[in-house]
Amino acid sequence: MSEQTMNPFLICQGQVKEACHQLGLEPAAYELLKQPKRFLEVSFPVKMDDGTVKVFTGWRSQHNDAVGPYKGGLRFHPGTYADEVRALSMWMTFKCATLGLPYGGGKGAVKCNPKELSQGELERLSRAFTERIAPLIGDDIDIPAPDVYTNAQIMAWITDEYSKLQGRNRFGVVTGKPIILGGSLGRNEATARGCVTVVLEACKKLGVDAAKATASIQGFGNAGSIAAILLAEKGVKIICAEDSRGCVYNAAGMDPKAILAHKTKHSTVADFPGAKNLPAGSSLTVECDILIPAALENSITSANAGGVKARIIGEAANGPTTPEADEVLFSKGIFVIPDILASAGGVTVSYFEWVQNLMGYYWSEQEVNEKLGPMMVKSFTAVYDMHKAKGVSMRAAAFMVAVKRVADAMRVRGWLG
Numbered sequence: 001m002s003e004q005t006m007n008p009f010l011i012c013q014g015q016v017k018e019a020c021h022q023l024g025l026e027p028a029a030y031e032l033l034k035q036p037k038r039f040l041e042v043s044f045p046v047k048m049d050d051g052t053v054k055v056f057t058g059w060r061s062q063h064n065d066a067v068g069p070y071k072g073g074l075r076f077h078p079g080t081y082a083d084e085v086r087a088l089s090m091w092m093t094f095k096c097a098t099l100g101l102p103y104g105g106g107k108g109a110v111k112c113n114p115k116e117l118s119q120g121e122l123e124r125l126s127r128a129f130t131e132r133i134a135p136l137i138g139d140d141i142d143i144p145a146p147d148v149y150t151n152a153q154i155m156a157w158i159t160d161e162y163s164k165l166q167g168r169n170r171f172g173v174v175t176g177k178p179i180i181l182g183g184s185l186g187r188n189e190a191t192a193r194g195c196v197t198v199v200l201e202a203c204k205k206l207g208v209d210a211a212k213a214t215a216s217i218q219g220f221g222n223a224g225s226i227a228a229i230l231l232a233e234k235g236v237k238i239i240c241a242e243d244s245r246g247c248v249y250n251a252a253g254m255d256p257k258a259i260l261a262h263k264t265k266h267s268t269v270a271d272f273p274g275a276k277n278l279p280a281g282s283s284l285t286v287e288c289d290i291l292i293p294a295a296l297e298n299s300i301t302s303a304n305a306g307g308v309k310a311r312i313i314g315e316a317a318n319g320p321t322t323p324e325a326d327e328v329l330f331s332k333g334i335f336v337i338p339d340i341l342a343s344a345g346g347v348t349v350s351y352f353e354w355v356q357n358l359m360g361y362y363w364s365e366q367e368v369n370e371k372l373g374p375m376m377v378k379s380f381t382a383v384y385d386m387h388k389a390k391g392v393s394m395r396a397a398a399f400m401v402a403v404k405r406v407a408d409a410m411r412v413r414g415w416l417g
């Protein structure tokens with residue numbers, strides 16, 4: 001299996017095994033954590049616009065609920081498969097535990113290509129899938145959220161279908177909803193805000209002056225573009241920005257809001273005025289202080305990790321670095337803030353959304369941001385302290401913090417013997 005196509009379930013099992021070993025946990029801990037507690041595969045018919053019926057396959061993986069209900073996104077993608085869903089649900093357990101959220105980990109997916117579906121077909125598919133997984137979800141059981149190719153509208157259909165099945169409104173059954181249906185202010189910016197918060201903490205620890213620092217952004221979508229804007233607000237110079245169709249560079253720095261306006265108009269960052277166009281992949285290897293991978297999984301591999309020159313990497317994306325590349329970055333002394341910490345702002349504000357739904361009382365955007373910041377800093381500090389105490393990478397430290405929290409809960413519940 002090549003590095004780029006390595007089964008994410010095996011990668012995640014390796015990370016958990018290492019953390020269990022480092023922590024000296026009872027064997028039952030790894031045996032329970034190496035796979036989902038419950039894994040549901042469903043198939044369901046959807047009437048297409050032309051009158052034919054297509055049968056789709058979907059999954060919901062519930063990895064661990066020792067500290068609270070399962071939590072995690074729902075992806076609609078033609079390339080998704082069972083082991084990917086299993087792995088993503090495991091990572092959610094540890095992402096939630098790194099932040100100390102009262103959630104376990106879950107993930108769901110439907111194998112489909114939403115780009116080929118009409119709005120009506122997408123709605124019928126979302127409702128049919130909800131009906132199939134309804135016995136296993138709920139605001140105190142398992143709470144889905146948007147992920148790749150799912151959005152607030154799909155969350156609204158799921159909320160409506162589930163509420164119909166229950167005979168009453170259950171707004172807390174999913175997060176990432178439209179604001180009018182109980183969504184939280186600040187959710188859209190949360191992943192980037194959380195990432196920038198921990199990157200700035202890293203700057204303080206490493207003696208990097210943010211006001212004089214430079215940053216490169218790989219993936220100029222929701223997470224990447226907002227991270228660039230928030231970094232620029234702190235005085236960081238954005239010298240490189242890349243999306244799937246172009247990469248632009250200007251050593252003097254660029255205004256990320258202007259890059260976003262250019263991308264909105266031209267569907268790419270390429271040819272941004274005043275900047276030089278660089279070859280694909282260059283954003284990962286330009287000379288800079290801060291690198292934000294905010295595109296896809298397995299972007300930093302053993303093939304390009306040697307060329308990375310950043311001092312700090314803040315992983316806004318899920319799984320942007322392969323295990324082989326991780327070793328290279330560690331040996332080069334690059335400070336990597338792992339995805340389960342750096343990309344956890346989104347699920348943290350999802351948690352706030354759920355809390356607001358259960359209370360029926362809603363916070364201002366300022367209140368949301370004021371609650372997010374300290375939680376990110378506290379989690380960063382816990383991981384940093386573990387990294388220093390044990391002499392391991394920040395990624396290994398994050399897994400150790402997270403696995404310890406979940407194992408402590410499993411132990412007091414009597415699951416470990």
Ligand code: NAD
Pocket residue numbers: 191218219220221222223224242243244245281294295296297316317318319343344346347
């Ligand atoms: P998005 O679709 O808004 O943006 C992705 C960006 O990556 C796009 O600009 C796209 O052009 C670019 N891209 C794709 N392939 C590329 C390549 N080969 N090189 C450079 N750029 C490339 O998605 P998003 O919501 O910003 O998510 C980005 C990453 O962050 C994903 O890994 C996602 O799982 C992770 N993440 C997002 C959230 C969130 O709340 N949005 C939360 C946690 C993690």
